[in-house]
Amino acid sequence: MRLALPYIERIWRAEGEVPLDEPLTPAEAFARLDPLFQTPGTTYAVEGDTLTYAKHNPAAQDKLATFTSGTLRVAQQQDGAAKLVFSVKSKALLMVFLAPLLFLAFAQIMTVANAWEKAAMEAEQAEAKAAGKDKEGDKARPKAELHPLDKMLGAPEPEDPSKKKDEMKDKEKFKTTPAYVLAGIFFVLFLVGRVLEPWLLKRTLRAALASATTESESADSAAELCSGTT
Amino acid sequence: MAGVQVGKRIIGADAPVTVGWENIGKVEGGPFKQFFFTYFQPAVLFGLIAFWYYAPNEWALASIGIAIGLGFKVLLLGLEWVNPRYRSWQLTWKEFSTDLFYVGLGYTILRMVDAYIGDGVMIEAVQNAFDWEKFSWFTGLPLLLQAILISMIFDFGQYWMHRGMHNWYPLWLTHAPHHYITQLNINKGAVGNPVELFLIGLGIGGFFDFLPRAFLLAGAIGMAVSTYQHINVRFNTPRWWRFIFNTVEHHSVHHSQDYEATRSNYSGTWIIWDRIFGTCVDGEAELLGMEGGRRMDITETMHYPFTEGYKTFRAWLNRRFAIPAGAAHQPEPAE
Numbered sequence: 001m002r003l004a005l006p007y008i009e010r011i012w013r014a015e016g017e018v019p020l021d022e023p024l025t026p027a028e029a030f031a032r033l034d035p036l037f038q039t040p041g042t043t044y045a046v047e048g049d050t051l052t053y054a055k056h057n058p059a060a061q062d063k064l065a066t067f068t069s070g071t072l073r074v075a076q077q078q079d080g081a082a083k084l085v086f087s088v089k090s091k092a093l094l095m096v097f098l099a100p101l102l103f104l105a106f107a108q109i110m111t112v113a114n115a116w117e118k119a120a121m122e123a124e125q126a127e128a129k130a131a132g133k134d135k136e137g138d139k140a141r142p143k144a145e146l147h148p149l150d151k152m153l154g155a156p157e158p159e160d161p162s163k164k165k166d167e168m169k170d171k172e173k174f175k176t177t178p179a180y181v182l183a184g185i186f187f188v189l190f191l192v193g194r195v196l197e198p199w200l201l202k203r204t205l206r207a208a209l210a211s212a213t214t215e216s217e218s219a220d221s222a223a224e225l226c227s228g229t230t
Numbered sequence: 231m232a233g234v235q236v237g238k239r240i241i242g243a244d245a246p247v248t249v250g251w252e253n254i255g256k257v258e259g260g261p262f263k264q265f266f267f268t269y270f271q272p273a274v275l276f277g278l279i280a281f282w283y284y285a286p287n288e289w290a291l292a293s294i295g296i297a298i299g300l301g302f303k304v305l306l307l308g309l310e311w312v313n314p315r316y317r318s319w320q321l322t323w324k325e326f327s328t329d330l331f332y333v334g335l336g337y338t339i340l341r342m343v344d345a346y347i348g349d350g351v352m353i354e355a356v357q358n359a360f361d362w363e364k365f366s367w368f369t370g371l372p373l374l375l376q377a378i379l380i381s382m383i384f385d386f387g388q389y390w391m392h393r394g395m396h397n398w399y400p401l402w403l404t405h406a407p408h409h410y411i412t413q414l415n416i417n418k419g420a421v422g423n424p425v426e427l428f429l430i431g432l433g434i435g436g437f438f439d440f441l442p443r444a445f446l447l448a449g450a451i452g453m454a455v456s457t458y459q460h461i462n463v464r465f466n467t468p469r470w471w472r473f474i475f476n477t478v479e480h481h482s483v484h485h486s487q488d489y490e491a492t493r494s495n496y497s498g499t500w501i502i503w504d505r506i507f508g509t510c511v512d513g514e515a516e517l518l519g520m521e522g523g524r525r526m527d528i529t530e531t532m533h534y535p536f537t538e539g540y541k542t543f544r545a546w547l548n549r550r551f552a553i554p555a556g557a558a559h560q561p562e563p564a565e
Contacts, residue, residue, distance in 0.1 A: 057525055057527050065324050155373060173345070
């Protein structure tokens with residue numbers, strides 16, 4: 001069953017067509033595309049002029065790794081030329097589209113954790129103050145000295161640790177910036193993938209359709225195709 | 231497949247592995263390309279050491295280290311594009327997106343988990359339990375020596391944790407998903423079950439008191455060596471480098487489809503640990519993964535240690551306690 005979601009569907013569905021340079025019957029065209037479906041985890045079936053396929057967790061280098069299911073149809077045009085019309089779906093595109101939400105959620109969790117940590121620290125400081133103790137003053141760490149060899153080579157002297165204390169105050173325990181940056185990267189990655197992957201698919205289909213196969217191979221493959229799934 | 235004898239073991243009996251430096255591939259191309267891909271790795275290492283050694287204090291910050299690390303990764307992605315080691319490992323949009331998801335977990339939610347139950351807590355506990363003032367002599371050592379010691383001690387911990395993962399089933403369950411990767415790219419180090427990423431992050435390098443600059447230098451050494459573990463770039467790695475440091479050649483052997491080969495090259499940075507403990511195999515492999523190269527998706531990677539562990543436990547219970555169906559009850563053996 002296909003739900004009618006014309007705009008939302010564009011997130012994960014790609015549609016288009018590839019013109020056939022030479023007049024091919026559906027069986028001939030699908031025979032040339034056959035190597036794309038001879039991979040582990042692929043099921044496909046041909047019904048008339050339409051090929052329907054699905055790939056379960058395809059290999060990284062599988063040419064159809066991004067678009068894991070869909071249909072390919074050979075349509076005859078009025079002028080006698082033929083074209084391959086594809087309508088394919090990509091779980092990967094949908095996941096990359098949703099990924100920014102996940103990282104924004106992580107950022108929210110970190111914000112909550114930061115607020116909780118800050119409150120806990122303030123409570124601890126208030127308690128220490130009430131008890132009359134200055135915790136930070138307890139352990140005054142001496143300034144470290146460089147080895148003479150490093151002094152000779154000109155390495156900068158270490159900073160006095162006591163001077164750095166104030167800089168550490170008011171700093172967030174968990175930085176939310178990486179989460180926001182990642183959300184942004186995934187958004188850009190979705191846009192890139194949404195344009196790049198259908199273009200690569202077209203290129204793959206065009207190259208496969210242009211590949212000349214011997215008549216016997218075509219006949220064998222066509223016979224296999226008609227027999228159903230792999 | 232015959233395989234090659236390395237020490238007492240036969241490497242490459244299950245799947246192809248190239249053994250021996252004389253048999254591995256070389257950079258193909260003109261003199262500039264040859265020069266670049268021969269000296270790139272040492273030049274970056276020495277360049278980073280010089281930078282962190284002389285950088286003014288206001289530059290010597292962990293945040294700048296992270297920024298350099300990110301810039302370095304982008305540069306390496308470019309090198310993977312220009313001079314791939316194997317076409318069969320070439321990065322695709324989907325692989326990059328998948329890898330980035332794991333990298334993203336490491337920079338966000340795993341960092342939080344680490345802070346509460348990971349090495350942050352462990353280091354604090356150990357530091358409070360002993361009088362580490364006795365080790366203050368460490369900060370008086372030359373900076374580079376401190377850095378090399380920090381890096382080697384940390385890697386020693388990683389070596390044994392990693393070796394443990396390959397030899398003790400509960401730990402292996404967490405590490406197995408990482409071995410389902412079928413190609414190497416620079417982000418593949420982050421791919422795996424989060425429990426493993428948490429375990430491998432537990433180091434012992436952090437227990438010592440050290441100068442911040444020495445720690446940054448150690449981080450730079452780690453970055454300029456261990457990042458290449460998972461890179462898809464063909465280098466003519468210098469002989470001295472591959473004797474001391476881990477390389478993509480070593481790590482591809484570790485990830486090969488050959489079982490015996492996976493039980494080698496456990497270190498992250500210092501392959502010298504493998505040489506000392508007798509687990510080093512010099513060579514390279516192209517066919518990677520488990521179960522003949524089955525790709526593991528994100529969902530399975532997340533639940534594999536738990537579901538696989540549960541299945542094994544059930545099987546063990548059945549073997550231990552269940553009476554086989556149809557077996558006649560025989561309380562006493564016949565005399």
